[in-house]
Amino acid sequence: MKPYLKEHPWSIIEDSFDKNYHQISESIFSIGNGHMGQRANFEETYSGESLQGSYMAGVYYPDKTRVGWWKNGYPEYFAKVLNATNWIGLSFKIDGEELDLNKADVKSFYRELNMKEGYLTRKFTAELSAGKVVEVEATRFVSIVNKEIGAIEYKLTPVNFSATVQVCSYLDGDIKNEDANYDEKFWDPVHVSAEDERTSVTVKTKKLDFYYCAMQETHIYQGDERQTGSVLNNETEKYSDVTFELELNENTPMTVYKYAANVTNRDHDISELEKAAALSLDQAVQKGFTQLKTEQSQQWEKKWLDSDIVIEGDVSAQQGIRFNIFQLNQTYTGEDERLNIGPKGFTGEKYGGSTYWDTEAYCLPFYLATSEQRIPRNLLIYRYNHLEKAKENAAKLGFSKGALYPMVTMNGEESHNEWEITFEEIHRNGAIAYAIYNYVNYTGDKSYLGEYGIEVLTEISRFWEDRVHYVEHKGYVMIGVTGPNEYENNVHNNWYTNRIAAWTLEYTLNVLDYLKDSDPDLYKKWVAKLAIKEEETSKWADIIHRMYYPYDEQRGVFLQQDLFLDKELMPVAELDDRHLPINQNWSWDRILRSCFIKQADVLQGLYFLNNEFDMDTKKRNFDFYEPMTVHESSLSPCVHAILACELGYKEKAYEMYLRTARLDLDNYNNDTEDGCHITSMAGTWMSVVEGFGGMKIKNDQLILNPFIPGNWTSYSFKIVFRHARLRVQIDQKHIDVTNESDVAVDAVIHGEQFRIEGKSSVSLDH
Numbered sequence: 001m002k003p004y005l006k007e008h009p010w011s012i013i014e015d016s017f018d019k020n021y022h023q024i025s026e027s028i029f030s031i032g033n034g035h036m037g038q039r040a041n042f043e044e045t046y047s048g049e050s051l052q053g054s055y056m057a058g059v060y061y062p063d064k065t066r067v068g069w070w071k072n073g074y075p076e077y078f079a080k081v082l083n084a085t086n087w088i089g090l091s092f093k094i095d096g097e098e099l100d101l102n103k104a105d106v107k108s109f110y111r112e113l114n115m116k117e118g119y120l121t122r123k124f125t126a127e128l129s130a131g132k133v134v135e136v137e138a139t140r141f142v143s144i145v146n147k148e149i150g151a152i153e154y155k156l157t158p159v160n161f162s163a164t165v166q167v168c169s170y171l172d173g174d175i176k177n178e179d180a181n182y183d184e185k186f187w188d189p190v191h192v193s194a195e196d197e198r199t200s201v202t203v204k205t206k207k208l209d210f211y212y213c214a215m216q217e218t219h220i221y222q223g224d225e226r227q228t229g230s231v232l233n234n235e236t237e238k239y240s241d242v243t244f245e246l247e248l249n250e251n252t253p254m255t256v257y258k259y260a261a262n263v264t265n266r267d268h269d270i271s272e273l274e275k276a277a278a279l280s281l282d283q284a285v286q287k288g289f290t291q292l293k294t295e296q297s298q299q300w301e302k303k304w305l306d307s308d309i310v311i312e313g314d315v316s317a318q319q320g321i322r323f324n325i326f327q328l329n330q331t332y333t334g335e336d337e338r339l340n341i342g343p344k345g346f347t348g349e350k351y352g353g354s355t356y357w358d359t360e361a362y363c364l365p366f367y368l369a370t371s372e373q374r375i376p377r378n379l380l381i382y383r384y385n386h387l388e389k390a391k392e393n394a395a396k397l398g399f400s401k402g403a404l405y406p407m408v409t410m411n412g413e414e415s416h417n418e419w420e421i422t423f424e425e426i427h428r429n430g431a432i433a434y435a436i437y438n439y440v441n442y443t444g445d446k447s448y449l450g451e452y453g454i455e456v457l458t459e460i461s462r463f464w465e466d467r468v469h470y471v472e473h474k475g476y477v478m479i480g481v482t483g484p485n486e487y488e489n490n491v492h493n494n495w496y497t498n499r500i501a502a503w504t505l506e507y508t509l510n511v512l513d514y515l516k517d518s519d520p521d522l523y524k525k526w527v528a529k530l531a532i533k534e535e536e537t538s539k540w541a542d543i544i545h546r547m548y549y550p551y552d553e554q555r556g557v558f559l560q561q562d563l564f565l566d567k568e569l570m571p572v573a574e575l576d577d578r579h580l581p582i583n584q585n586w587s588w589d590r591i592l593r594s595c596f597i598k599q600a601d602v603l604q605g606l607y608f609l610n611n612e613f614d615m616d617t618k619k620r621n622f623d624f625y626e627p628m629t630v631h632e633s634s635l636s637p638c639v640h641a642i643l644a645c646e647l648g649y650k651e652k653a654y655e656m657y658l659r660t661a662r663l664d665l666d667n668y669n670n671d672t673e674d675g676c677h678i679t680s681m682a683g684t685w686m687s688v689v690e691g692f693g694g695m696k697i698k699n700d701q702l703i704l705n706p707f708i709p710g711n712w713t714s715y716s717f718k719i720v721f722r723h724a725r726l727r728v729q730i731d732q733k734h735i736d737v738t739n740e741s742d743v744a745v746d747a748v749i750h751g752e753q754f755r756i757e758g759k760s761s762v763s764l765d766h
């Protein structure tokens with residue numbers, strides 16, 4: 001795709017209107033606040049191709065599974081986040097003619113997503129019939145201060161005419177998901193109201209009884225004067241509006257302020273829903289648009305203080321990384337432990353807005369390093385709260401004990417319906433155990449282990465124990481799995497899965513030892529509660545000891561699976577470009593037979609368990625697998641970038657970083673119209689901080705091994721580590737680490753030990 005967005009360090013800017021890019025822009029310019037979010041649809045009527053999308057976090061629908069041939073154990077439904085009431089709607093009839101950019105002659109167009117202050121703005125000039133020219137300036141945001149509130153300021157100027165205008169401000173709850181399995185609507189009407197400037201729509205889901213009330217209030221000004229004249233209300237089952245009729249004078253602007261409160265029964269009693277919406281709305285209206293917007297920008301300033309990455313000398317890279325950070329902060333704010341991070345966030349419907357292993361494997365590091373401890377902790381608690389469901393899931397699949405977390409979920413139940421993924425991609429269980437380790441290792445919060453962690457670890461370990469079996473000639477094996485590389489199904493002894501399983505057992509035993517030493521009473525409580533027996537832990541030790549790992553002696557590499565070497569091995573570079581991406585050009589059969597790897601698999605293990613392997617081992621495996629990797633999951637390049645940095649493959653690292661840095665901004669995979677790749681955005685952050693910055697934690701110490709790409713003048717990133725906030729700045733010659741907090745920190749930078757006192761910095765040369 002030709003680059004059509006303008007480069008800017010803090011904003012995403014589009015300065016012309018092209019209908020062909022409209023749906024891509026609707027994804028990219030999306031706004032959200034963790035509680036709700038929406039695609040960048042136009043407020044006014046647009047009759048062209050568009051995906052109207054407005055989503056409330058945690059409000060989903062169990063859409064009945066649709067498969068060709070039903071097999072026992074299939075999930076009953078595929079969960080999807082619901083496209084919900086459109087609360088931004090405005091329509092303008094100017095002397096009877098609808099303002100619609102699909103029909104008008106668009107003379108100028110400018111759209112900006114202001115990431116620094118967290119709002120979306122649009123300016124355009126359009127010519128209607130008979131040469132009537134209107135100018136519009138529209139700004140909107142969803143508040144990160146009052147999570148239920150969205151606000152719009154829409155200023156319209158008739159440049160060269162006077163006319164009668166009808167402004168209709170509406171709420172439309174008659175919404176359908178694009179990805180509905182049976183083309184049905186998921187919302188039932190509950191109640192609508194419309195009284196002068198205030199209207200509401202309450203709807204409920206057909207299953208699960210999620211109630212959602214949207215309530216709006218609309219004010220119109222001409223100059224400083226609030227217009228209260230002729231007002232008409234209209235309502236149907238799931239729709240309500242207010243229409244104002246005004247006389248517009250040539251060159252005299254009219255401004256519409258629209259405030260909307262969006263509340264659900266996730267946070268309020270059903271019987272109190274409208275009251276809660278009214279209360280929230282009253283507060284917003286009282287503050288007014290300007291104050292709400294000021295509060296919004298102040299709050300975003302705070303977010304950036306903890307999470308910004310500054311890149312000097314490469315505006316395109318700067319814009320790319322800030323876009324990723326902005327989207328992550330818009331998607332998940334961590335206040336609500338019932339919520340998680342869908343691969344598309346609030347930007348589209350694909351992947352159903354559900355939770356994948358993406359959260360633990362790719363997103364957690366970002367939240368660990370850029371937010372208060374309770375925020376990543378809540379991501380862990382989310383899984384803790386799903387433990388019973390994970391046990392049910394394991395039982396449903398015929399296991400005698402333990403917990404198997406789902407590959408895709410909303411409420412803890414498996415809700416994915418591709419069998420190779422649902423039943424076979426069990427490695428996700430390892431990522432959930434690893435996330436506990438990662439959290440404790442990063443934050444030092446060992447209390448988590450005794451409060452929640454040990455229970456999850458024990459049940460996951462039990463699953464692994466049940467899933468492996470012993471064969472004389474090999475040891476413990478795991479057959480019939482799919483590893484992270486989804487381009488091989490039903491393989492035996494996927495090295496990564498075997499390794500992460502044995503690692504989980506090791507870690508669980510270590511945690512039990514830790515509890516025994518540090519808090520014997522608590523240890524006893526857990527041993528009794530979980531009925532942990534000596535034979536069980538001895539069995540785990542035996543599995544750890546005798547787990548089978550496929551290995552190629554000759555090359556000195558871990559084998560992705562037992563038969564990997566029976567494949568015809570060739571590098572991706574030898575494939576003609578027309579075959580790529582193979583997932584769009586090859587049959588599934590051909591993909592499965594090939595050696596090509598969708599995403600980091602063995603290398604995922606080398607990334608997670610990095611400290612266990614020496615450089616030569618990492619190098620041999622990287623050199624073997626990287627050339628065969630097609631990176632057709634956006635989650636892949638970051639892991640390769642981090643390992644490439646560690647191995648000193650600077651060009652490779654930069655190439656990998658570029659593959660995701662602007663994935664959506666440049667529509668690199670030609671699929672941004674479906675929504676943005678939110679979870680892979682965290683991977684881009686990892687490429688910079690853990691890759692270029694070489695940040696890791698070892699033995700409770702912060703390690704930094706930074707390098708800087710040749711074409712950057714400097715870059716800096718912020719991390720919160722054990723209550724200290726550090727700013728790490730790297731230019732072509734120096735590394736400066738500034739401790740912006742009062743808490744002293746020890747760090748090893750390029751192998752040298754430093755103590756960085758509060759409010760002080762250390763500097764060294766490369």
Ligand code: BGC
Nearest residue numbers: 343356357358486633635679
């Ligand atoms: C990847 C999975 C990932 C999913 C959602 C797939 O393409 O292969 O690893 O969990 O996308 O992002």
